[in-house]
Amino acid sequence: MGSRTGSREEHSLQFLNLTKMTTTTASNLPWVEKYRPSKLDELVAHEQIVKTLTKFIENRTLPHLLFYGPPGTGKTTTVLAAARQMYSPTKMASMVLELNASDERGIDVVRNTIVNFAQTKGLQAFSTSSNTGTVPFKLVILDEADAMTKDAQNALRRVIEKYTDNVRFCIICNYLASIVPAIQSRCTRFRFAPLDQKLIVPRLEYIVETEQLKMTPDGKDALLIVSKGDMRTVINTLQSTAMSFDTVSENTVYQCIGQPTPKEMKEVVKTLLNDPSKKCMNTIQTKLFENGYALQDVITHLHDFVFTLDIPDEAMSAIITGLGEVEENLSTGCSNETQLAAVVAAFFEAKRLCVKEMKNLEIEDMEF
Numbered sequence: 001m002g003s004r005t006g007s008r009e010e011h012s013l014q015f016l017n018l019t020k021m022t023t024t025t026a027s028n029l030p031w032v033e034k035y036r037p038s039k040l041d042e043l044v045a046h047e048q049i050v051k052t053l054t055k056f057i058e059n060r061t062l063p064h065l066l067f068y069g070p071p072g073t074g075k076t077t078t079v080l081a082a083a084r085q086m087y088s089p090t091k092m093a094s095m096v097l098e099l100n101a102s103d104e105r106g107i108d109v110v111r112n113t114i115v116n117f118a119q120t121k122g123l124q125a126f127s128t129s130s131n132t133g134t135v136p137f138k139l140v141i142l143d144e145a146d147a148m149t150k151d152a153q154n155a156l157r158r159v160i161e162k163y164t165d166n167v168r169f170c171i172i173c174n175y176l177a178s179i180v181p182a183i184q185s186r187c188t189r190f191r192f193a194p195l196d197q198k199l200i201v202p203r204l205e206y207i208v209e210t211e212q213l214k215m216t217p218d219g220k221d222a223l224l225i226v227s228k229g230d231m232r233t234v235i236n237t238l239q240s241t242a243m244s245f246d247t248v249s250e251n252t253v254y255q256c257i258g259q260p261t262p263k264e265m266k267e268v269v270k271t272l273l274n275d276p277s278k279k280c281m282n283t284i285q286t287k288l289f290e291n292g293y294a295l296q297d298v299i300t301h302l303h304d305f306v307f308t309l310d311i312p313d314e315a316m317s318a319i320i321t322g323l324g325e326v327e328e329n330l331s332t333g334c335s336n337e338t339q340l341a342a343v344v345a346a347f348f349e350a351k352r353l354c355v356k357e358m359k360n361l362e363i364e365d366m367e368f
């Protein structure tokens with residue numbers, strides 16, 4: 001077993017520590033841990049998933065699970081809360097093996113760490129008073145399974161079958177496609193969608209109140225916009241903004257994450273739609289790059305904005321295609337300056353197509 005992989009005891013300890021962390025309110029904990037729900041019914045959203053899991057746990061018929069979906073939507077939190085519901089705190093360390101991103105994910109981990117854990121039997125009473133029976137299986141949590149090699153995944157499918165009597169697996173990943181079909185078909189799949197803004201708000205307000213922070217309404221909106229349904233981003237951005245500024249407002253949130261504010265973006269779009277090319281380049285360079293913003297972030301905001309424009313399909317397609325190409329080029333290391341010129345060119349092509357269709361492209365009266 002490699003040193004990074006660690007022994008089963010180490011993993012169990014790691015899990016115990018996490019369990020302790022989530023049940024205390026130590027002031028030095030990052031807020032994402034401090035406010036990680038410890039029970040299934042504390043989770044925001046995913047009502048149906050929680051209902052189904054609760055049924056499985058009550059009936060002691062937990063299948064192998066595959067949780068997938070974007071980051072910060074509660075996949076790890078859900079399985080940890082389910083584990084807490086199934087096992088008493090003293091038995092947690094011996095009944096649950098959690099492997100996450102910091103552990104190696106090669107075939108050796110499957111053959112050694114997982115098989116060793118799965119081979120040993122473990123019986124213990126339910127932790128809830130209403131269920132006095134035993135949980136006849138242990139739980140292996142494979143977090144960030146996208147990082148597992150294909151060989152390891154193929155080895156895992158045999159292990160899943162061989163030790164089904166004794167162990168249940170919960171495989172967690174961001175992209176379903178990164179998990180081989182053979183494993184997918186052995187698991188019950190649950191998709192964790194980005195969290196609805198309406199559901200994030202009460203949790204956000206609870207944290208703001210508990211931490212006695214000052215948050216303006218536009219600060220709250222900014223947190224919801226930048227997080228795109230990712231609760232981890234909401235809490236992390238709130239914490240960093242609160243630590244750097246007295247008030248969590250739209251301006252302080254955007255300053256903290258180093259992204260252009262909606263107002264600045266509106267200026268950029270106005271220029272792109274109304275000014276000659278040279279002026280476009282100069283204005284954007286001054287406004288954005290001198291403030292240290294990355295073109296990548298500008299592209300993301302532009303992309304969101306473009307869909308609010310009332311323009312012919314051809315023009316829309318020219319902008320979207322252009323932005324897509326620029327994004328790809330930036331990811332391969334092309335310079336911000338040349339790619340900015342390509343963004344300007346995409347908008348000019350759209351304007352040309354609009355003129356062809358006799359449609360003026362102005363945003364003066366548009367909502368942004």
Ligand SMILES: Nc1ncnc2c1ncn2[C@@H]1O[C@H](COP(=O)(O)OP(=O)(O)OP(=O)(O)O)[C@@H](O)[C@H]1O
Binds near residue numbers: 069174231
């Ligand atoms: N549904 C939720 N309800 C309440 N808090 C949540 C929820 N989802 C996420 N959080 C908060 O966000 C933090 C990160 O959540 P979690 O680790 O469960 O995300 P994840 O979906 O496993 O993300 P990743 O794919 O990046 O591992 C948690 O500590 C918790 O504070």
